[in-house]
Amino acid sequence: MKQTGAEILIATLAELGVDTIFGYPGASSLPIHDCLRESPIRHYLVRHEQAAAHAADGYARATGATGVCLATSGPGATNLVTGIATAYMDSTPMIALTGQVSTNLLGSDAFQETDIVGITMPITKHSFLINDVSLIESTVQEAFEIARSGRPGPVLIDLPQDVMAAVVTERITANRPSPKKDHYTSEETIDRLKKIAKHLNNAEKPVILIGGGIKLAQAFDELQELVEKGQIPFVSTMMGIGSLKSPHDLNLGFIGTHGNEPANHSIHRSDFILAIGVRFTNRSTSIVEEFAPLATIAQIDIDPTSIGKNIKADLSAVCDIRKALGILSPLLEHKDRREWLSRIKKKHELMERDDKSNGCGAAGLVVQKVQENMPEGTIGTADVGLNQIWTLRNWRALAPRTLITSGGMGTMGFSLPAAVGASVGKNRCPVIAFTGDGGLLMNIQELATVGFYQLPVKIVLFNNGHLGMIRQIQDLWYGARFADSYLGNHMNFTAIARGFGLPAAHVSAENPEAGIREMCASDGPFFLEVEVDCQNYVYPIIPPGRSNVEMIYDKAT
Amino acid sequence: MQEREHIISMLVNNRPGVLSRISGVFGRLGYNIKSLCVAETMNPDVSRITLVSRANSNFTEKIKKNLDKLIDIVEVKELDRGESVSRELSLLGLVLTADNRPDILRTVDLFGCRILSITDNYVILAAIGTGEETATILNYLKAYEIKDLARTGAIAIEKGGGSRD
Ligand SMILES: Cc1ncc(C[n+]2csc(CCOP(=O)(O)OP(=O)(O)O)c2C)c(N)n1
Numbered sequence: 001m002k003q004t005g006a007e008i009l010i011a012t013l014a015e016l017g018v019d020t021i022f023g024y025p026g027a028s029s030l031p032i033h034d035c036l037r038e039s040p041i042r043h044y045l046v047r048h049e050q051a052a053a054h055a056a057d058g059y060a061r062a063t064g065a066t067g068v069c070l071a072t073s074g075p076g077a078t079n080l081v082t083g084i085a086t087a088y089m090d091s092t093p094m095i096a097l098t099g100q101v102s103t104n105l106l107g108s109d110a111f112q113e114t115d116i117v118g119i120t121m122p123i124t125k126h127s128f129l130i131n132d133v134s135l136i137e138s139t140v141q142e143a144f145e146i147a148r149s150g151r152p153g154p155v156l157i158d159l160p161q162d163v164m165a166a167v168v169t170e171r172i173t174a175n176r177p178s179p180k181k182d183h184y185t186s187e188e189t190i191d192r193l194k195k196i197a198k199h200l201n202n203a204e205k206p207v208i209l210i211g212g213g214i215k216l217a218q219a220f221d222e223l224q225e226l227v228e229k230g231q232i233p234f235v236s237t238m239m240g241i242g243s244l245k246s247p248h249d250l251n252l253g254f255i256g257t258h259g260n261e262p263a264n265h266s267i268h269r270s271d272f273i274l275a276i277g278v279r280f281t282n283r284s285t286s287i288v289e290e291f292a293p294l295a296t297i298a299q300i301d302i303d304p305t306s307i308g309k310n311i312k313a314d315l316s317a318v319c320d321i322r323k324a325l326g327i328l329s330p331l332l333e334h335k336d337r338r339e340w341l342s343r344i345k346k347k348h349e350l351m352e353r354d355d356k357s358n359g360c361g362a363a364g365l366v367v368q369k370v371q372e373n374m375p376e377g378t379i380g381t382a383d384v385g386l387n388q389i390w391t392l393r394n395w396r397a398l399a400p401r402t403l404i405t406s407g408g409m410g411t412m413g414f415s416l417p418a419a420v421g422a423s424v425g426k427n428r429c430p431v432i433a434f435t436g437d438g439g440l441l442m443n444i445q446e447l448a449t450v451g452f453y454q455l456p457v458k459i460v461l462f463n464n465g466h467l468g469m470i471r472q473i474q475d476l477w478y479g480a481r482f483a484d485s486y487l488g489n490h491m492n493f494t495a496i497a498r499g500f501g502l503p504a505a506h507v508s509a510e511n512p513e514a515g516i517r518e519m520c521a522s523d524g525p526f527f528l529e530v531e532v533d534c535q536n537y538v539y540p541i542i543p544p545g546r547s548n549v550e551m552i553y554d555k556a557t
Numbered sequence: 558m559q560e561r562e563h564i565i566s567m568l569v570n571n572r573p574g575v576l577s578r579i580s581g582v583f584g585r586l587g588y589n590i591k592s593l594c595v596a597e598t599m600n601p602d603v604s605r606i607t608l609v610s611r612a613n614s615n616f617t618e619k620i621k622k623n624l625d626k627l628i629d630i631v632e633v634k635e636l637d638r639g640e641s642v643s644r645e646l647s648l649l650g651l652v653l654t655a656d657n658r659p660d661i662l663r664t665v666d667l668f669g670c671r672i673l674s675i676t677d678n679y680v681i682l683a684a685i686g687t688g689e690e691t692a693t694i695l696n697y698l699k700a701y702e703i704k705d706l707a708r709t710g711a712i713a714i715e716k717g718g719g720s721r722d
Contacts, residue, residue: 129573129574305619305626
């Protein structure tokens with residue numbers, strides 16, 4: 001049977017379970033698009049390659065499967081870069097396919113030639129340039145294996161046009177070196193876990209710190225069992241939010257610069273912290289010297305480079321998290337931790353300060369009201385800026401994978417394309433994309449994608465006329481000198497959204513109900529512009545150079 | 558913290574781009590590579606890299622973990638000097654004059670160098686030795702004009718068959 005390289009590629013992808021690709025064509029990727037037309041794989045045409053990468057990322061975060069994006073050579077490939085880096089920082093399993101000029105032109109500065117393998121080397125888990133048809137099948141298989149095994153991450157496959165167009169009469173497969181195995185459940189690892197269990201049992205004030213690793217290891221049930229059996233209060237990093245139902249008696253919130261007070265305080269007082277799948281970024285720890293001053297720290301991670309990278313780990317185990325928790329749980333003793341719990345809880349109540357918005361003002365309440373009006377299972381995506389914190393503090397993650405945000409990279413413009421990917425991945429599930437006016441403008445072209453495919457993606461734009469988070473920083477720590485953070489109020493976003501073919505409404509954060517009702521009653525896409533005061537900041541917040549418990553509550557302090 | 562020389566030995570898949578990924582790790586972590594030697598093993602799919610870097614004691618943990626993450630690295634180890642043997646090959650090109658000729662040619666006997674090429678006024682010597690021996694030879698010949706010098710840097714393997722190719 002005659003087959004082209006592109007046909008082998010698509011057939012291999014389909015065999016690996018790929019049902020969706022987000023992409024944008026160009027001359028050198030045309031053989032692939034041409035072949036996709038007739039294939040069982042659905043191709044979603046985004047309006048900018050960055051959005052293809054974010055959509056594949058959102059697809060992966062919502063489903064747990066590996067996301068796939070496709071771009072042409074040259075500018076198409078370089079447009080993927082921010083999206084690949086975003087996936088890399090949050091360890092999303094993703095495959096980036098890029099068209100490339102024909103092999104005989106490589107290195108000749110041919111039209112639309114870029115060394116995308118070289119450009120993306122530091123932001124991919126691995127990458128391949130396929131220069132022979134016989135290598136397509138095995139390389140693609142290996143790429144998927146690499147992307148989803150161990151600590152997941154993006155893998156790029158560069159596909160020269162002639163290799164895609166080449167015709168072969170039989171499907172030849174070459175042998176490739178087999179990828180590394182997970183060699184980490186040795187006796188030694190089990191002993192290390194036993195030691196951690198012993199410490200956990202003996203601790204008086206234990207806290208479990210949850211990172212993004214729980215999601216990546218699909219260890220939701222195992223985590224719930226561990227936490228509930230040991231009655232251990234838990235906190236999370238930004239990436240760990242939603243690993244356990246967030247309305248939970250033992251949940252103290254998320255830690256770090258914009259985190260919740262009880263979470264930050266519990267870490268500060270704890271005598272034993274079990275950190276699972278976290279890498280302790282500076283956004284979570286603030287100044288490391290004063291992080292968890294009283295605690296013995298135990299760390300479990302599949303990536304050995306995460307252990308002790310930023311915070312010294314007294315105990316550690318390098319292990320698949322799901323396996324590790326499966327070993328730990330049976331070793332936990334039932335302990336009465338009511339005293340410790342009530343002590344932080346009491347602190348918690350003291351600190352609540354009668355504020356239902358969790359320090360996010362009217363904007364925070366809008367997030368709550370939107371969620372109340374949407375069906376359970378609705379996914380929320382948060383962009384970056386104040387709107388991200390308003391969303392993370394107020395959207396209750398009722399199931400795993402229902403709250404999605406760019407944590408490590410903090411990429412503005414992520415939430416809209418990620419919402420496209422999440423909705424497509426979850427069978428056209430409704431998704432709310434929260435964003436600021438700055439972030440929306442970074443990928444506003446995706447309103448066209450949402451409208452074209454009539455996806456139930458509802459954009460909630462918090463329009464404060466400013467780069468709000470930057471403005472707050474300038475207000476607090478740059479003597480209220482607002483350099484380059486004013487975007488202006490001259491634009492009519494509602495009209496722009498309508499111009500993209502979306503139904504839209506415009507409300508204020510103080511009186512959003514009518515707009516929210518209209519949005520939630522609509523089946524398809526919707527655009528809700530919410531006008532927000534530019535001084536609707538987030539409090540408490542940790543000043544630069546301070547520890548996690550030195551938060552401030554207003555401008556005066 | 559005290560700096561010293563570390564010998565890192567790696568077995569890697571013999572594929573394009575491997576070296577640039579490895580040097581990327583060193584560059585990103587801010588370590589300088591003092592010497593690097595790469596060649597195929599008996600299995601042509603696998604190459605051995607011996608690399609020497611000067612660094613403090615944090616180095617090994619950090620570099621090993623990060624190298625180990627690279628997909629194409631099969632094995633990475635720091636070699637213990639006592640438990641391994643290492644040699645380096647140097648090619649030295651020297652200008653011969655009537656005066657220095659006897660002294661330079663004495664190195665053949667003194668240090669076991671070999672003459673690879675010789676004309677009336679130029680000689681190329683090959684010297685094999687440990688890092689220390691190489692330093693001694695270079696030190697001796699420093700007095701004469703070493704016009705060209707090419708060194709492999711250390712290659713090393715463990716005693717008693719530590720790893721398999
Ligand atoms: C691509 C990118 N550029 C710049 C930044 C720096 N940055 C972080 S928050 C922020 C302001 C975001 O403003 P906006 O999207 O309007 O949201 P708001 O804070 O007002 O909710 C900026 C510029 C970033 N995170 N990402």
